[in-house]
Amino acid sequence: MSKPSPLYRVEFIQGNERYELYAKKLNTDSLLGFIDIAEFEWDTHTSLVVDPSHEKLKNEFADVDRTYIPMHAVLRIDAVCKKGLAKITHIDDKVSQFPTLPYRPRNKD
Secondary structure, X not given: OOOOOOEEEEEEEEOOEEEEEEEEEEEOOOOOXXXXXXXXXXXXXOOOOOOHHXXXXXXXXXXXXXXXXXXXXXXXXXXXOOOOOOEEEEOOOOXXXXXXXXXXXXOOO
C-alpha cells in the first residue's frame, strides 16, 4: 500500500491578516529566506454555509501555481491528516509583525 502524500497547514501573516492555507508541497531550497508553497488544497463545500474568508482566499490564489512566503512571516507549519478550512483572520490594528532577518549573523570574535 502506498503512503498518502503529506498535507501541510501553513499559517502566516500578511499585512494585518493571518492566513491559513493547506498545501501538499513545501520547499525551502528554491529561494533563500522564503518558503515555496505549491499544490494548494481547497475545501469543497458540502454544506449550505459558505465562509466568505475561504472564498476570498480561494479567489486570491486562483491563478497561482506556487507562492513564496518570507520565513519571518510564517507562524507555524503543521503536517496534518485531514484537510481543514482555509481562512483569513483579521488581526487587531494594535498588533503588528516587526520585520526581522530570517537568520541571525554570528559574531566572529
